[in-house]
Amino acid sequence: MPKRFSLARRLVLGVPYLWIAVFFLAPMALIAKISLSRPAQARPPYEPVFSLSDGVGGFLSKIQTLTFEAYRSFGEDRLYLDSYLNSLAIAAISTLVTLLVAYPFALAMARAPARARPILIGLAVAPFWTSFLIRVYAWIALLKDEGLVNHALMALHLIDAPLSIYATNLAVVIGIVYSYLPFMLLPLYSALERQDPLLREAAADLGASPAQVFLRVTLPLSRAGVVAGCLLVFIPAVGEFVIPDLLGGSDTLMIGKTLWTDFFANRDWPSASAAAMILLALLIGPLVLAERARLGAEGRPS
Amino acid sequence: MTTKPILSVEHVSKRFGAVVALEDVSLEVGEGEFFALLGPSGCGKTTLMRLIAGFETPDAGRVVLAGADLSGTPPHRRPINMMFQSYALFPHLNVFDNIGFGLRRRGAGREEVARRVDRMLEIVQLQGFAGRRIEQLSGGQKQRVALARALAPGPSLLLLDEPLGALDRKLREETQFQLKDIQRRLKTSFVIVTHDQDEALALADRIAIMRQGNVEQIGPPFEIYERPANRFVAGFVGATNMIEGRISRDGGAFFVAPFGRLERSDRALPDGARAALSLRPQQIKIRRDGDGIPGVVEDVAFRGETTQLRIGVEGQEALRVSCAREAGFAPGEAVRIEIAPDAGVLFSGSE
Numbered sequence: 001m002p003k004r005f006s007l008a009r010r011l012v013l014g015v016p017y018l019w020i021a022v023f024f025l026a027p028m029a030l031i032a033k034i035s036l037s038r039p040a041q042a043r044p045p046y047e048p049v050f051s052l053s054d055g056v057g058g059f060l061s062k063i064q065t066l067t068f069e070a071y072r073s074f075g076e077d078r079l080y081l082d083s084y085l086n087s088l089a090i091a092a093i094s095t096l097v098t099l100l101v102a103y104p105f106a107l108a109m110a111r112a113p114a115r116a117r118p119i120l121i122g123l124a125v126a127p128f129w130t131s132f133l134i135r136v137y138a139w140i141a142l143l144k145d146e147g148l149v150n151h152a153l154m155a156l157h158l159i160d161a162p163l164s165i166y167a168t169n170l171a172v173v174i175g176i177v178y179s180y181l182p183f184m185l186l187p188l189y190s191a192l193e194r195q196d197p198l199l200r201e202a203a204a205d206l207g208a209s210p211a212q213v214f215l216r217v218t219l220p221l222s223r224a225g226v227v228a229g230c231l232l233v234f235i236p237a238v239g240e241f242v243i244p245d246l247l248g249g250s251d252t253l254m255i256g257k258t259l260w261t262d263f264f265a266n267r268d269w270p271s272a273s274a275a276a277m278i279l280l281a282l283l284i285g286p287l288v289l290a291e292r293a294r295l296g297a298e299g300r301p302s
Numbered sequence: 303m304t305t306k307p308i309l310s311v312e313h314v315s316k317r318f319g320a321v322v323a324l325e326d327v328s329l330e331v332g333e334g335e336f337f338a339l340l341g342p343s344g345c346g347k348t349t350l351m352r353l354i355a356g357f358e359t360p361d362a363g364r365v366v367l368a369g370a371d372l373s374g375t376p377p378h379r380r381p382i383n384m385m386f387q388s389y390a391l392f393p394h395l396n397v398f399d400n401i402g403f404g405l406r407r408r409g410a411g412r413e414e415v416a417r418r419v420d421r422m423l424e425i426v427q428l429q430g431f432a433g434r435r436i437e438q439l440s441g442g443q444k445q446r447v448a449l450a451r452a453l454a455p456g457p458s459l460l461l462l463d464e465p466l467g468a469l470d471r472k473l474r475e476e477t478q479f480q481l482k483d484i485q486r487r488l489k490t491s492f493v494i495v496t497h498d499q500d501e502a503l504a505l506a507d508r509i510a511i512m513r514q515g516n517v518e519q520i521g522p523p524f525e526i527y528e529r530p531a532n533r534f535v536a537g538f539v540g541a542t543n544m545i546e547g548r549i550s551r552d553g554g555a556f557f558v559a560p561f562g563r564l565e566r567s568d569r570a571l572p573d574g575a576r577a578a579l580s581l582r583p584q585q586i587k588i589r590r591d592g593d594g595i596p597g598v599v600e601d602v603a604f605r606g607e608t609t610q611l612r613i614g615v616e617g618q619e620a621l622r623v624s625c626a627r628e629a630g631f632a633p634g635e636a637v638r639i640e641i642a643p644d645a646g647v648l649f650s651g652s653e
Contacts, residue, residue, distance in 0.1 A: 201357055202390035204377040206404035207455060212378075216403075220394045 028280075035273035036066040045267045070274035080275050083258040084282075090169060090244075090254060091237035094176035098184045098233050099226065101177060106188035106225075107218075110195070117193070124185050136175055136246050143171050143247070167249035175243040180236070184229035191225025192218070224293070231290040235283055255279055308333045308491050309354065309459055314363035316349055323349040325515040326363070331459070334489040336482070338502035341512035342538070347495045350512075351461050354493065355384045368458060378407070383457035387464040389448035391436045397423075397447050398432040404455035422450035425484055442473050449481075453488065462494040466501060478504055499539050503527065511535050527582075533649050536580040543586070543621050545579045549648075557648065560617030562595040567643040571650050581646035583624040586639060588613065588631070594638035597621070599631050613637065 037046040048062040074080050109120045127135060142148045143166040150162040165171050195218065203213045241256035248254065255275070262272035307330040316324040324346045331337045339347040352358045354365055356377035365372045372380060383404065391400050401422050402415045410418070423429050426446035431439070439447065445465065452460055465481065466474045482505055485492045496502050502509050503523040511518045511526065511534075519531035530536035537544060550556040551573035555566045559579065571577055588597070588611070600620050601612040609627045612620040621639070631637065 196388075196390065198386055198388060198390040199392060201377070202384075202386055202392070203403070204357075205355055205382075205384045206451070207378050207407035208403075209378055212407060217392060217394075223394075 031273045031276055033066075034269050035070050035277050036068065037270045038065070038067060038069065039268050039270055044269065046269045070270040071278070073271060074274055074278060077271075079253075079258060080255075080271075083253040083255045084275075084279065086253040087238045087240075087255040090172055090176070091234050091240075094173045094180070094237050095184075095230050095234040097173065098177045098180055099230060102181055102184035102188055102229065106185055106192050109185075109189050110192035121186075121189070124182050124189075127182065132179065133242060136179065136243055139171070139175050139178065139247055140166060143174065166247065167252075169248065169252055171247040171249075172244045172252055172254070175247045176233075176237050176240060179243060180233040183232040187228040187232065188222060188225045191222040191228075195221050227290060227293050231286060235286065238283060239279060306333060307331060308335075308368055309493070310366040311350070311354070312364050312366060314350070314353060314360045314365065316346075316353060316358060316360050322515045324353070324360075327512075327515070327517055328363075329510050329517060329520055331491055331493055332507075334491055336485050336492045336505055336507045337494070338506035338509045339493065339495045339512060340499060340502040340509050340539075341497065343497055344514075345512040346515040347497075347512050348463065351384070351463055351493065351495045354459075355382055355461055356380050381457055382459045382461060383452040383455060384461040385448050385452040385463065385465055387467055389444050389468075391444060391447060391451070393436050395436070396432070397428070397434045397436070397439070400436065400447055401451045401454050403451065408455055418454055419450075422454050425453070425487070426450045427480075441468055441470075442477070445469060445477065449484070453484075453490070457490065459491045459493065462492060464496055465494060466498075467496075474501075481505060503539070509539075511538065513538075530580065530647060533578060533580070536647060536649070541583055541622060543581045543583070545581065545618060545621075547577060547579065549573060549575045549577050561597075561615040564641050565643045566648065568648055571648060575650055577651070578649045579646050580649065581621075581641065583610065583622045584608075585645040586613075586621060586623045586641055588623055588625060588629075588637045588639055590635070590637060592638045592640070594640040597637050597639050599633050599635045599637060602631060602633055613639065615639065 034046055037048065039045060040047040042049075048065050050059065050062060054062065105124075109117060109124070112120055140147070144150075145162040145164060145166065147166065149165065150159070153159045154162065165174070199217050199221070200213050203217045204210075208216060239256045240254065241260055244252050244254040244257050245260070248257070259272050259275055259279075262268045262275070309331040311327060311329050314324055314327045315322075327346070327350060339350060341347050349358060353360055356372065356375060360373075367380070367382065392403065395403070398419055401419045402410075405415045405418055419432065420429075423432060426449055428443060428446055428450070431443065431447075436444065436447070445468065449462075449465070452462075462481075466477055469477060478501065481492075494502070494505060503526075506523060508520060508522050509526050510520045513534055519526060519535045521529075526535065527540050530539065533544065536542050545557075545559050547557055547559040549566075549571045550558050550563065551569075555569045557564045557566050557577060557579050564579070588594075595615065597613040597615045599611055600614045603610040604627065605624075607627065608624045609629065609631070611623045611625060611631055613623050614620045623639075625631070
């Protein structure tokens with residue numbers, strides 16, 4: 001009986017592992033292999049291509065042709081490095097702005113009457129009912145030179161000539177802040193909503209002004225939410241492709257866009273794969289840190 | 303109250319929607335006094351405490367501290383500190399920073415904070431705990447950190463909301479003495495909110511008994527116990543036998559109880575008036591013979607130094623009587639009851 005039980009348990013636990021292996025590790029292995037290949041005028045556009053008909057000898061000789069050249073060229077090609085650094089900068093600025101915008105919203109939601117909170121959460125995630133792509137497209141109509149924002153500002157005589165926002169890095173930041181706001185809002189809300197309101201009273205009682213109560217009690221106690229929200233925004237924002245492609249200009253360098261160009265326009269699969277592998281390695285770092293922070297926050301005995 | 307008042311609550315009223323929490327409440331707390339607000343839950347004592355701390359605003363009346371009207375002064379500008387029932391310790395700060403929180407908000411320097419926190423830890427006997435995290439502390443230790451944190455800024459008035467409520471019984475008794483001792487050493491005025499009459503009687507210099515938003519009586523524990531102002535106070539503080547009857551002035555002064563006529567020394571009430579006599583269990587004397595009122599021992603409960611008896615009498619629920627354990631009464635025994643003419647308190651009217 002215990003044996004069958006443990007088998008059933010293993011099966012249940014095995015399902016997520018199998019999922020990760022088939023849909024995540026296997027594709028990653030393919031990309032890793034492509035990153036070690038050479039570009040070729042062929043279909044697929046790289047060599048060597050392994051085949052079951054090669055036999056053991058063919059397999060071994062093909063393995064010897066694998067090369068780290070794509071990785072070497074990554075360091076030489078400024079385009080990848082610049083794209084990567086630019087992606088980090090845009091993602092970092094966007095994350096910071098998202099945090100600053102989301103925090104007051106989350107605070108207002110957490111302090112709202114308990115009956116109103118489910119409605120507010122519903123409103124916060126309401127944009128998800130519309131396609132992400134369509135919502136980003138909508139921003140073009142808002143931001144372009146003859147768009148709604150410029151029209152409104154000119155009608156109010158705040159500006160004489162249209163502001164060029166569309167097709168700039170600023171438009172990309174606006175797009176990211178808009179699109180990822182709920183991912184920041186929800187972890188912040190959950191961290192703030194859990195706080196005991198008596199702690200704020202205790203701080204006020206001990207002489208803390210409302211600003212000090214926020215800085216000394218509310219903010220530090222929401223740290224886990226801030227970290228979670230920032231990672232949920234920052235990590236996908238670094239590799240974001242749709243937003244820079246639709247809202248950015250031709251000079252907007254972001255790694256997702258550069259990868260896409262290399263893959264589909266230049267058909268240089270090995271270089272693009274190598275860049276993707278490096279991007280992954282660089283993003284795993286903050287993820288591990290975040291996981292540690294989360295475990296640290298939850299693992300404390302209460 | 304022997305000293306001049308530090309806190310005056312003047313005609314304070316507060317309602318929450320249709321619920322009246324406080325109705326025209328006035329009281330004064332003296333300098334260095336240990337004052338208790340005692341009452342059943344929902345009597346308004348917690349609202350009154352939150353009003354004094356500044357977390358609630360009175361609908362009418364005012365709170366005056368050391369001659370200064372506190373109306374419009376937010377909690378963080380009041381020289382009053384509060385110890386919360388749930389302690390409300392900051393989970394992200396260690397013991398040292400929790401106790402130092404109020405000092406830092408008052409702009410104390412690093413050395414002053416360190417010196418004062420050390421002194422507070424010594425007072426609450428938690429030396430060596432400065433670096434501990436809050437979740438590493440036991441309930442009793444948290445309670446003492448909360449006390450130290452509230453005392454550290456040197457408030458002119460300390461409010462304590464059910465400070466011993468979360469402790470188990472043995473620890474509660476021990477902590478009661480420590481609390482009283484700390485209050486005496488620091489000479490700070492303490493206002494404690496409690497629903498536990500033993501706690502109030504043991505700790506306070508004076509007690510305000512509250513019910514339904516009103517103060518029923520204010521006085522020292524002895525006076526509250528011996529001379530309760532009304533039936534509610536008599537019934538709420540300490541055990542009592544409430545005997546309904548009427549007054550007879552026929553040939554003296556008598557209280558006519560269902561079980562017989564009792565001679566009384568107090569003569570305030572007129573002939574024929576309905577009245578109730580409140581008698582503490584130890585104010586009823588029982589003997590095996592004599593010419594007292596007849597009764598029967600129904601139940602005997604051993605309580606250490608004393609024995610609690612239930613004595614069945616005519617036309618009345620059994621009387622609670624306490625006597626020395628040597629008396630050795632047994633259930634079923636016939637006894638005689640004697641009630642001295644000056645024992646207990648008479649209240650006019652009927653229930």
